[in-house]
Amino acid sequence: MENLIEIKGVTHAYKTKHGPLPVLDNLEINVPEGEFCAVVGPSGCGKSTLTRLVAGLMKPDQGEVWLHGERVTSPRKTVGMAFQNPVMLEWRTILENVMLPLEIVDTGMTRPEREGRARHLLEMVGLKGFEGKRPSELSGGMRQRASLCRAIVHSPDVLIMDEPFGALDNFTREDLWQTMRDLRGKENFTCVLITHDLRESVFLGDQVIVLSGRPARTQFVLDVDLPADRTIDVLYEPKAVDMLHLLRDQIRIAQGRDGEVH
Ligand SMILES: Nc1ncnc2c1ncn2[C@@H]1O[C@H](COP(=O)(O)OP(=O)(O)O)[C@@H](O)[C@H]1O
Ligand SMILES: [Mg+2]
Structure with a gap:
């Protein structure tokens, strides 16, 4: 590959x-194209x-x-980025925030096409019905979902995520991992994920x-x-647990x- x-x-x-x-x-x-590379290392x-x-x-x-x-x-411009603390514009709705990259990168899409694309992604991450809300009306996990949509809305080749789930509680984080797994099945991007969570690296990484x-x-x-x-x-399961032990030793x-x- x-x-x-x-x-x-x-x-x-x-x-x-x-x-x-x-x-x-x-x-x-x-x-390799389409793969997820998780990167871990000391602070x-x-x-x-x-x-x-x-x-x-x-x-x-x-x-x-x-x-x-x-x-x-x-x-x-063919890179999408997501960070731990997504910066959302409070004067824009969630839908308008997600559409922002499409206004910056010239994709040749019409306004209805841009809106359709953003709505489609928001639905995929479970935010249907929240399109008209302002960022402060959403929970941290929901904001991070919206920020993932914004990172990939312009169909970047490469998605770079720098500790994107670091500020979320464990259960919310695990939900986001599953959302990420589903997104990558539907959207084509190659990903570099920086994380300090070894379980996250094993769950999402190739x-x-x-x-x-x-x-x-x-x-x-x-x-x-x-x-x-x-x-x-x-x-x-034992296979993953062995990997986690191995990674823990390597981090030490x-x-x-x-x-x-x-
Ligand atoms: N613009 C900069 N100028 C000087 N030092 C920097 C700059 N950015 C980061 N550093 C330093 O470089 C090192 C690596 O930073 P960083 O890449 O942010 O590490 P990590 O993300 O792994 O925690 C740190 O010691 C940090 O303080
Ligand atoms: Mg860092």
Whole structure:
């Protein structure tokens, strides 16, 4: 399968007043088309930096990022992004918020087509009936659902999510994982998901990449060989539990300690 995302030998340091801060060290990541790549690693190791590089919002000091056979050198419109705290415009309805990228990216769609697309996605994530609400009228989980719709409304090749479910309670988070699983069955995107939740990485990932401590290298790659239509129950089965133990050990190594993980 063709790799849709290729991160080749990416090395980056931030310039700070105390001198360079090396953040990424010769990072190599390949994500085949349509796959979900979950990335885990210690806090501060460079995960959010990685998302900015993939989106073309920053250039690495060394190495290259390729999306769909094209080298990324500037911000890409064919990328969708979702974050932990979705920024929604309060003066717009949920429907209008979801439609926003379609107003920015020229898709050639008419207004009714744009609205139809946004309504369709909102229905898919269970927000039918909430289209006319304002962001503050929705729960955190619902806002995150709407923000997922907004991230993919313009049918991006690549969806980058930086700890998107981090602020949600456990049950809401698990609901969102299932929504995400269903969305990816219906929409075509290749995904990079940054998360600090190992269960989330195993539930959603086709591969899980463990980054080392800063500067981040690819420390370990796990192929998640579980059925595509996996349910939350799968996480309690021995195969997944073994994977979770393996990842936990790798995170301890990445943190440079064998003791308890906080
Ligand atoms: N613009 C910046 N300038 C200087 N240092 C930065 C900048 N952005 C992030 N950093 C530092 O780089 C390191 C990696 O940051 P980040 O990529 O946000 O890590 P993570 O998302 O894994 O927690 C952190 O130590 C952070 O403080
Ligand atoms: Mg981060």
